[in-house]
Amino acid sequence: MNVYDKLHRVMEDRNVEGYVGLLHENAEIIFHKSGSRFDKSEWASMVAGMMGNPKFVSDSSRCVYENDEILVAHNFMSYPDDTKEAVMLVCMLKDGQIIRMETGATPLG
Template sequence: MLYEKLKKAWDQADVDAYKALHHEDFTFTFHSTGRVMTRDDMTDQSMKGMMMTVKNTHQRCIYENDDILVEHAFSEFPSGDKEAVMMVSLKKDGLIWRTETGATPV
């Protein structure tokens, strides 16, 4: 399944491996603004920056099958903000296709 591969790529700040797990039609909808980011928007520089500065703890896969991946983690951002983040991703062709998040400040 994809969860362990995604986590490993993020933890190792391996942008190429991380992006390879995302469908070419991937979109990410931000919980805070509703803004939609595409795979093309995931520049190597911005992804590497996020991987190096966003600290995720207590990560876990709540559920995963061939169609969906549901994750939860506590994230700490460079601003010092901390959130409990639920990430739900639909899969297509064995890759992450559509992702949305929900977050609660902690």
């Protein structure tokens, strides 16, 4: 199973442990919009909060491209504050795990 399918499954199942298991020990997560950067443990804490909130929802997701080095996906997300965004996700992969993840988000009306 490719990384996208694993990521999509753990998101749907709200499986925090499975999600964190997809991250390389040296993973770096970057939000393009704010420039915020997180390491694996910081991101794991945020993911637990997001997945624990039923109003944090991936409305749809698709894999744009994936190979052994990169994953590009596009998602429509709904958030607890009732906003929605189109989110582009780009992940650099190493040894079948995400070592660098960057998101770019566009607010939806």
